Amino acid sequence: MNPVTSVSADVGGQTITIETGLLALQAAGSVTVRLADTILFSAVCNTDSPREGIDYFPLQVDYREKYYAAGRFPGGYFKREQRPSDRETLIARLTDRPIRPLFPEGYHNEVQIMNMLLSSDGVNDPDVLSVIAASASLHLSEVPFYGPIAAVRIGRIDGAWVINPTHEQRLKSDLDLMYAGTRDRFLMMEGGADEIADEDFLAAMKAAQ
Numbered sequence: 001m002n003p004v005t006s007v008s009a010d011v012g013g014q015t016i017t018i019e020t021g022l023l024a025l026q027a028a029g030s031v032t033v034r035l036a037d038t039i040l041f042s043a044v045c046n047t048d049s050p051r052e053g054i055d056y057f058p059l060q061v062d063y064r065e066k067y068y069a070a071g072r073f074p075g076g077y078f079k080r081e082q083r084p085s086d087r088e089t090l091i092a093r094l095t096d097r098p099i100r101p102l103f104p105e106g107y108h109n110e111v112q113i114m115n116m117l118l119s120s121d122g123v124n125d126p127d128v129l130s131v132i133a134a135s136a137s138l139h140l141s142e143v144p145f146y147g148p149i150a151a152v153r154i155g156r157i158d159g160a161w162v163i164n165p166t167h168e169q170r171l172k173s174d175l176d177l178m179y180a181g182t183r184d185r186f187l188m189m190e191g192g193a194d195e196i197a198d199e200d201f202l203a204a205m206k207a208a209q
Helices: 086-102 127-140 167-172 198-208
Strands: 005-011 014-020 029-035 038-046 059-065 111-119 150-157 160-163 175-181 186-193
Touching: 014 127, 029 127, 038 127, 059 086, 086 111, 086 127, 086 175, 086 186, 111 127, 127 150, 127 175, 150 167, 150 198, 160 198, 175 198, 186 198
Parallel strands: 059 111
Antiparallel strands: 005 014, 014 029, 029 038, 038 111, 150 160, 150 175, 175 186
16 A cells, blocks of 8 residues: 655645545546645546547546535535536636646647545635646656646735635735746736736736746
């Protein structure tokens, strides 16, 4: 049995923990990432060789969050959860965008990244964790990946930068920016602000980096 390995880091005054060795041991790489009581699982699977005749990189990123993550179950007319919601599709795309450029040119093996929200505390948003988890599970696999990468959400409350603000803090923030990159390289940002000055936006990016 593989030993369980866990690492933690302080990010913006909160602890983010990455753990591997417990779930999905037959996957090429798998981790759980935890922020407070929000826990996200990620697994990576890949083929040993590309399909015959393929001339593109078949990367699939899937993100799902079920009602049970918040201790709820669907009832009423709709008894089941079906296709991904708009939110799930958006988070899958946010996860895909910063990692897709980090595979070697000409790599055509099929790669699937399956992310699932295991627990939601209703306070911390899991979209940032989805990027971190995908990067960590890829980094543990044999898939050639020029990572790792990290992601944070940055807000500004009363002129002070807040890293990974809670849902309540985001309501008070005049900036909502999700930022992803490597240690030395910017890869993606997504968000908006209330008419923020250019120099303040650049300062937010520097703080996130």
